Amino acid sequence: MLKKLFGYGCLLLLAAPGLLRAELTIEITHGVDDPTPIAVVPLGGAQLPENISRITQEDLRRSGLFRPIPDTDMLSFPTNAKEVYYRDWRLLGAEYLVVGNSVMREGQFEITFSLLQVHSGKTLFTKVVKGPAKRARDLAHYISDRVYEAITGIRGAFSTRVAYITSMGSGDNITYRLMVSDSDGARENLLLESKEPIMSPAWSPDAKQLVYVSFESGRPAIYRQKLATAEREKLTNFRGLNGAPSWSPDGKKLALVLSKDGNPEIYMFDLQSRQFTRLTRHFSIDTEPNWMPDSRSLIFTSDRGGNPQIYKLTVANNRVERLTFTGNYNARPRLAQDGRTLVMVHRNNGNFHIASQDLKTGDFRVLTETYLDESPTVAPNGAMLLYATKQGKKGVLAAVSLDAGVRFLLPARQGDVREPAWSPFLN
Amino acid sequence: MKTQNLKLSLLFAMLFGLLAGCASTQPSDEAGDVATVPDETVETGVVDDGGVSGDTYEDPALSADTVFYFDFDKSVLKPEATAALRIHAESLRNNPRAIRLEGHADERGTREYNMALGERRANAVKEFLMLEGVNGSYIDVISYGEERPAALDSNESAWSLNRRVELN
Structure with a gap:
């Protein structure tokens, strides 16, 4: 009893600051025309602190590729393949069925779950996942990842995270926060709060650290912070700009922007030797570097051609090559993990949208229909991207699939949300 | 009770x-x-205020504009800005003091590009002051990009107020 009361007390304490935070909820605005009907049956057995099947349903729904069948329509609740009457599920039009059961073993929940194909009556897989109560959401996302991959052939990215910046207030009284949540917006964590701007969060390739820009000293400086311990370190603090850090996929170096020599230039910072190497040499603005998967070249924004366009730079020989030619404003490039799909902010008829360009075929597409879109960040499986946009006066996050077929908004309840950075795979 | x-x-x-x-x-x-x-x-x-001296000299810089506005994606000083900056320059030549130039951009376009743009605008003001004879070592430049808007709306009148350099 005492323990229970104590538990409630903690909840209240946690809930109070929670009210001030910009928690995220999902609204799907557009899905594919014919999403695959799937039934994710409520788990049997030991009760978990989270509704596992509901979380999996929402994960699959958010991908835009699936239409989860509501629990209330289900005629039975099987917990393993043997208990399934396929005609119940054919009646509901379900193409796939996920059933599972949970047992408590040595303080851990052990979930055995199966994916079944309804028309053939075949079990596609049966897997086991285990974890403590506090990892309940991770267990659910694990199930979502396995189901998604088995059906689509693409690795699921539900067990990933998103870093983003929020701001609240206006004028001289603004509070900036660096936050990290699950990719579905749940489990928000505050990493840094400041009265001075925080910008440009970027992940380490192992997803255990972030680099970002903070003005907390009165000037921009680049910091890195470990997620698990909150231990942080100031990496650069030069005169002028210290911005746009990007961690190389091999983990060894950062690309960043310094204007200490009078003009914004791209530098490479070796995390081991602590040496800076200047990579660009031009009187124009060079900024927003992002590494290619090989860690040997990077893409960046430059207005050396008279307006902002995307360029590629090969580190070994400092050779620069222009990549974008559509329109007169293309900036803040990010590459999908395939190394081929470039996404960027693109101005079209005075409006700022997110666009993609296939670096092999040159195929250029505008992906979004919202306004003032910025900061695209691609999921590690390349299926979706998150970006920041405006809803009324409010900054919100939105998502679009790389084929533009699926779109949804993640509205903030309070404050502005922006600069999402999708984490790499966690393992 | x-x-x-x-x-x-x-x-x-x-x-x-x-x-x-x-x-x-x-x-x-x-x-x-x-x-x-x-x-x-x-x-x-x-x-x-006991700290005020009996000096009655009226510095015209005190009534001159301290915020200078720019066009989209531009860092070219407008005529009204250069007029005000000449007055500031004269005051700073006569009474050198440390000043801070804060460059800003509107919300359109990307954040780090706008940081660079804000700095370019503040540098344009700094260079003008130096051409007018102000010692550059007294001038501190910082860019806030689009992170500290003066007006919060998403329309041209708000954007035109946000594309600015503030002299402090």
């Missing part, structure tokens, strides 16, 4: 004291600013 009332009134007194404390610091700061502007009708401002 009585002690509770007493506690309450004490609390109010403390709160009021806090508020009064907060409120009082602001006007006294402003009075300090006002006092440096010679104004024949306001005597109390001068009396309050």
